[in-house]
Amino acid sequence: MSEHRHGTTHRVANGPWVIDTRDLGRRPGSSRAHRRTLPAPAGLGQADVIAVPEGADVEVDLLLESVIEGVLVSGPASASVAGECSRCLDPISDEIEVHVTELFAYPDSTTEATTDEDEVSHLVDDKIDLEPLVRDAMVLALPQVPLCTPDCAGLCPGCGGKWADLEPDHGHETIDPRWAALKRFSEARDNPEEK
Structure with a gap:
């Protein structure tokens, strides 16, 4: 399934992260809740440092709202993360929760026609792919330098002991x-x- 716009082809594959919005309709003000447990895709974080393990549960509790220019998606997404402390290398496990808000523009809408290709998300065949939206939000929310405790002193450079x-x-x-x-x-x- 694809849509051609300004010489570029958009594709939305079927899968657990794809939402069909046909039952929402295009009447502004229509809305529906969307709660799912989705499998984490590969690369959701910094693999060698901290990430949501591939296949782990990602909980989404989103509201889909029909607006004049498209479908507004908003709400929290949460998952467990695993990694290691950047100072002492001890294993870390934690929870991450992000709030996402994104407008998915209708084909041929004013928003789609007046914005650059990478500035707006798109509905393709009335479907929305949530994966890039949630991935971007979670990757940005993960710490660059994860620590087991804020005051972790790390390892002794002489013997490697904690x-x-x-x-x-x-x-x-x-x-x-x-x-x-x-x-x-x-x-x-x-x-x-x-x-």
Whole structure:
């Protein structure tokens, strides 16, 4: 299924993220609730850092409203996220909830005709694909640097141990090899009986 506009072809495949709006009608003011549990698509987040696992449940509780220029979709979407702390590498699991609002323009509407291709979403054969809308909102809401706790101290650079698990006086003496001979000389001078 496709629609041609300004030399570009839009496609909306069938799938769990696609909503058919024909039963909504085009009379402004018509609305209906849309609640679904959808499988998370691949790439919903930063795979190596934090993301919604592929296939995990994404809950959407949206209101679809018919307006003059198209269908306005708004409401929350939520899912569980998993990843690892950027400082200590411990596993993280959390919940994310975003609020989405998007106008899907009718073909040949003034909105569609007067906006650039990538500035407005489109109804194609009276269908809406929610995946790009929810994906964009969730990816933007995920932390760039996820932490297990706001005050996570990370790992000791000397031994790799987690600072939270180490003794308060934990430390490693490191000497620049260029100064090692001077240190030996200093120790020998301070302890002449060890010669």
